[in-house]
Amino acid sequence: MHWCEPTGYRPFWAVTRHADIKAISSQPERFANAPRTMLLAKQLEDQGLTRGIRTLVSMDPPEHRGYRAIASSWFRPGTLRSIENSIRDTTRRLFDSLADRSGTFDFVTEFSSWLPLKVICSVLGAAEEDEALVLQIANTAFGLEDPEFGPKMTELAPRMVAYYQRIMTDRQANPTDDLYSAIANATIDGEPIGIIELVSYLLIMTTAGHDTTRNALTGGLLALIERPDQLARLQENPRLAAVAADEIIRWTSPVIQFCRTATEDSEVAGQPIKAGENLSLFFPSGSRDENVFEDADAFQVDRDPNPHLGFGFGEHYCLGASLARMEIRIFLEEFLPRVRNIQLTGTPLRTAASFVGGVKHLPIQWELNV
Numbered sequence: 116m117h118w119c120e121p122t123g124y125r126p127f128w129a130v131t132r133h134a135d136i137k138a139i140s141s142q143p144e145r146f147a148n149a150p151r152t153m154l155l156a157k158q159l160e161d162q163g164l165t166r167g168i169r170t171l172v173s174m175d176p177p178e179h180r181g182y183r184a185i186a187s188s189w190f191r192p193g194t195l196r197s198i199e200n201s202i203r204d205t206t207r208r209l210f211d212s213l214a215d216r217s218g219t220f221d222f223v224t225e226f227s228s229w230l231p232l233k234v235i236c237s238v239l240g241a242a243e244e245d246e247a248l249v250l251q252i253a254n255t256a257f258g259l260e261d262p263e264f265g266p267k268m269t270e271l272a273p274r275m276v277a278y279y280q281r282i283m284t285d286r287q288a289n290p291t292d293d294l295y296s297a298i299a300n301a302t303i304d305g306e307p308i309g310i311i312e313l314v315s316y317l318l319i320m321t322t323a324g325h326d327t328t329r330n331a332l333t334g335g336l337l338a339l340i341e342r343p344d345q346l347a348r349l350q351e352n353p354r355l356a357a358v359a360a361d362e363i364i365r366w367t368s369p370v371i372q373f374c375r376t377a378t379e380d381s382e383v384a385g386q387p388i389k390a391g392e393n394l395s396l397f398f399p400s401g402s403r404d405e406n407v408f409e410d411a412d413a414f415q416v417d418r419d420p421n422p423h424l425g426f427g428f429g430e431h432y433c434l435g436a437s438l439a440r441m442e443i444r445i446f447l448e449e450f451l452p453r454v455r456n457i458q459l460t461g462t463p464l465r466t467a468a469s470f471v472g473g474v475k476h477l478p479i480q481w482e483l484n485v
């Protein structure tokens with residue numbers, strides 16, 4: 116527990132230990148998500164970029180549970196089994212499109228951006244012609260601090276709002292069996308949800324599963340390229356794909372932090388916390404806590420058990436965790452038998468981010484079995 120007052124940010128407690136992150140996340144009444152959901156540079160807070168947004172991550176119980184229930188059944192393992200074949204088909208098509216690529220290419224723009232995008236768009240029911248816009252929304256919303264993505268928000272905002280309005284109007288008039296329809300027609304206690312909550316729901320659904328999973332896939336591939344012994348171990352034991360998927364999430368931990376605000380005076384790890392103070396939960400740090408993980412700084416594809424905090428913990432535990440795990444496992448299952456040779460051909464570039472981070476460009480070269 117460390118009190119931080121960094122330049123450009125409002126002050127907060129940095130929570131970096133596995134046990135403390137779990138303890139705080141398990142007490143949503145004492146440590147609330149509202150009003151400061153995440154650390155954002157003061158300059159961006161002052162621009163009011165997150166004002167007027169009410170998503171699941173800015174809600175607290177009991178309200179949070181009602182809203183979470185609107186989408187939760189879509190992300191249960193049982194429901195997801197019914198789309199496993201279609202995720203595999205999408206993955207295979209992406210590999211096929213790059214199978215005879217002989218030179219350098221960017222794994223992010225040509226592969227890892229598209230897999231999570233196509234998967235979440237198919238769950239939502241987004242049309243193929245809207246995928247490029249959804250991709251732009253996701254990249255920009257989670258890349259606000261990065262000069263490559265952030266400045267595009269001003270130009271994008273009206274198109275984003277127009278898109279959500281079109282979806283809302285269309286699915287309210289002609290509901291189908293997709294998740295967009297479930298959200299557009301959602302009710303809580305028999306009443307339709309408010310317009311701000313509805314648009315916020317569409318926003319979190321189109322963004323939360325994208326950059327996170329993309330960064331896990333990219334960082335996971337980079338870890339395997341840099342550690343040929345771990346790649347060979349997986350190729351010899353492809354059944355480890357599910358276990359390796361969790362190690363990839365622990366290792367890359369794309370969500371850097373979420374915040375909580377103390378609702379009363381309390382204590383964490385012997386440290387008094389005053390009501391109103393903010394606490395920032397650093398998930399990547401908790402996932403490398405040497406009190407919990409042996410050789411915490413080693414990437415081990417067979418690490419099991421793996422109680423990482425990459426998906427958070429407790430009340431706000433990632434809604435899409437099973438979907439993300441499935442996408443990474445299927446990626447590995449399709450990649451391992453195909454890859455003959457793979458190399459890094461340039462310097463990986465990381466996103467400038469304090470919220471969702473990772474590699475935004477990964478130049479590689481590969482030879483695949485066709």
Ligand code: HEM
Pocket residue numbers: 140171172173183235319320323324325327328331364368369370373398424425426427428429430431432433434435436438439
């Ligand atoms: C590797 C990929 C992913 C990572 C690392 C990740 C990580 C996280 C984390 C750390 C949280 C906050 C947990 C907490 O505060 O305790 C979260 C929440 C959430 N995630 Fe994910 N996520 C991933 C993929 C997805 C996918 C595919 C979806 C699908 C739409 C998704 C939807 C959500 C939603 C809706 C929440 C808010 C849940 C709530 O507040 O109740 N995530 N995620």
